[in-house]
Amino acid sequence: MDISLRDSTTSHSTFSGSNVSSLTENNFIAAAVTAGVCLMRNAWKEDQHPSFINFISTFLSANSFRLNFVPIAPDFIFNCGGLSVAFIFVTNWDCNNVAPIFNRVKKLKMQFARFYVVITLPAKEQFDSLIQSYFKFGMVIGKPTFVPVQDSEMGFEKMVKIAHSSGVYKQERIGEKLKAERKQLVQGMNFYLKVLTSIPGIDNHDANSLSQAIGSVQAIAKASKEQILENTDLSTDKAEMVSRFLRDPKFYLCPKIN
Template sequence: MMSSKWRDEQHPSFINFISSFLSANSFRLNFVLVAPDFIFNCGGMSISFVFITNWDCHNTAVVFSRIKKLKEQFAHFYVVLALPTREQNDSFVRSYFKYGMELGRPTFVPVQDREMGFEKIIKIAHSRGVCKRQDAISKLKAERRRAVQTMDVFLRVVTSIPLIDNHDANALNQAIGSIEAIAKASKTYILENTDLSAEKAEMIVRFFRDPKLYLSPKIN
């Protein structure tokens, strides 16, 4: 989607270039009233852009005010700027720090000319869509499931120690960490860093040092 307001501010030849470029890359162009200059829907993800094709060194406050508002409204938001001259580039850098922009929020993409800028927009939108199609979120969920399974094994092992229950196991995990770290911990260290009783701390130390205990754990 292209903002009809942004379209009306551009030279017709550039709009023709964009239309042809989008068609060649299998995108369908629609002109609508939207706050950003462009919104791409790729792989079920919406990516928004502000595309500044004519940087005005004397009117930067309006630009950054608009960007600050939009970054709060759109999760995936980029600003592409055509800065063909040294003066424009220096003006942008000064303004970036003057208006207190947060690094990476949004991401700014300076380019030499308008055509290069629009090519960057297409590449960003396409790459974000590819990542979405590869289901990065599902991979994160799988990692979380593995973490849960690992914790389940941890609990089963630690609660096999006589007197130790799930609460104690969680306290040991948060305060000390892995089973290996717990095995190396002293009674004093366990007492200082958890709410376990002296009797339980003594049992843990004995469990990992007394063969009669650690050779016959009962894991439920």
């Protein structure tokens, strides 16, 4: 198990079974154009020093996040790109009173699909206490993810980066899905045109006219010559050809000379 605290402002370890992508400060601020909403638990706010709440408010505002104070169960819920991520944020780890924290973790991990526990651990004995307590209370690595940090400001910045990267990942997945659907649609339309333009005398214009007015190949096969004439600009000869070609196997299986 690789769990460590590093004396650095550029990197912090994540106690988890999965990787969380991180952003540099400049990249994060530039990428947070879409931003999101941050919901802070009222009770958590009351336990913090006003200067830290001011830091949070300023940081969120600078990165285009909206901050609301609400009576929620987690300490924070971020919504970025339509994705919600919940956090417990422990800013004062008491080595002699850890049970309430783990009891909250066990309860909340059942309620949120994306849930993290961020803990400020400035001293080695506090970090050792977390390790011992983690296994004592039967935690499973990555369920949820524990993120130890050296100070509260770093912890909050880490939370925002996790929430933001999760939202970006979801948007990328949505984009990939839409791209795949568009590709499938184009391929389907190409196949559709190949089928209809294989009918003697029918060109792309005629095929598109049939598609817009009548629909699928199956619908066109069921349409009468009169329906095709009424709803498209095809000539009488072409309407008859389409109707015969798609309805009469003997006709469309015979070789044709254009």
